[in-house]
Amino acid sequence: MDLSIVIPLYNEQESLPELHRWISRVVTEMGITYEIIFVDDGSTDDSWTTIEQLHAEDPHVRAVRFARNYGKSPGLQTGFERALGAVVITMDADLQDSPDEIPELYRMIREEDYDVVSGWKKKRYDPLSKTGPTKLFNATVRFFSGIPLHDFNCGLKSYKNEVVKHIEVYNDMHRYLPYMAKMAGYGKIGELVVHHRPRKYGKTKFGMSRFVNGYLDLLVLWFMGTFGRKPMHFFGLWGSVMFFLGLIALLCVLGSKLYSLYHGIPARLVTDLPAFYLCLLAIVLGVLLFLTGFLGELIARQSPGRNTYALRDEI
CATH class of the missing domain: 1.10.287 (Helix Hairpins)
Incomplete structure (x- = not known):
């Protein structure tokens, strides 16, 4: 199989049909084999019912539902374990990530031989209260990791399959997937400017606590990467x-x-x-x-x- 698209989600029933149609159209035009893996992180709305309907209509759809809400990192890890495609692309389910970016993310892995390609939402439709801490956060991660990326927290990324099979995503470590890939020995990491779309349905699932937790996780990751084996x-x-x-x-x-x-x-x-x-x-x-x-x-x-x-x- 050529491509796996892993989509963790929590209470996104309204956006799922539109997202599925958009992805299907884009990938079908690419002429490659693919699968879409939805990981329902214990949604309390009708997200799972919607996914079941999508699966009945489209055999490319696979899905997993957690018994309760665990978080984005376990969702990604579960999707990575099941991904069969040579290239694995992750994206959020809220339609803020554009499926039109999929062909270029796929091409950079297949043709330019990147291990990881991370999206960069250069122009964001978020309030200053969110973009300000985000810039500080990214600068800190660049300092600790030595990876010159502008947007570590962008959910739109692509990976070689072997990369996602050799890293373990836990706690809130999804923010540091490029850093974890580098620690695992996959150091060819690229960046692609992607379009950031305003949220169309629902509301964000992340609060300001993610910045505090993010810095703590970064310190843990840095220590494990530097002294974890010694x-x-x-x-x-x-x-x-x-x-x-x-x-x-x-x-x-x-x-x-x-x-x-x-x-x-x-x-x-x-x-x-x-x-x-x-x-x-x-x-x-x-x-x-x-x-x-x-x-x-x-x-x-x-x-x-x-x-x-x-x-x-x-x-």
Whole structure:
């Protein structure tokens, strides 16, 4: 199969028929084999009923429904696991992503041999309260990842099939799929300016909390990418530094006390000195950090299992 289109959704029943017709027209004109995979993230409206109707009319439609709302990342992961196409394209179901971009996203993977192509909504139809934090967020991700993309959070992306099979999307990591692909060894990442359309139906499902969660997830991803395979290099290093600094400082405190006793100079009790407890604290923290690194090494050697999500239906 040539192309898989993965579409996670939550309460988008109004947009689904129009989106399906648009995708079908565009891809049929391309003359390639394809499938459309809808992942219903526990919608509480009639989205699943609409998807069942689309499946009955079009054999290209496949679908999965979660038993409850898990989030966009599990939806993408579930779609990636089922994708059969040589090229996998993701897009949102709210009609803000234009299916007219599909041919170029497909071509850049097949002909220019990109591993990942990320959409860039250069002109956005969002309020300043959303575009301002988004620019700051993208600048931060560029700094940490070293990938010169302008819009990491754009849902319109294309991938080689092997890329999506070698990454695991969890928590809210869907924002960092290019970064995760790079960490997995797929470093040829391109960008395509895409059209951003105003929302036609419903309302956005994401609040301002996504920016806070996004930064926390970025720190986790950066740490895992840098020290995930070698946690002792981080915890062991700083644990050793703290331990030896604390030990040297403690020896200085004790040496000063012994010197005063030897020469008959009045001196305070060691246990009355704040420096004594700071030294002990540094030593204890150093030991704890070192042990954390050691345990991290043991855990890192274990093969992690993929997350599982309760499915209600699949067609």
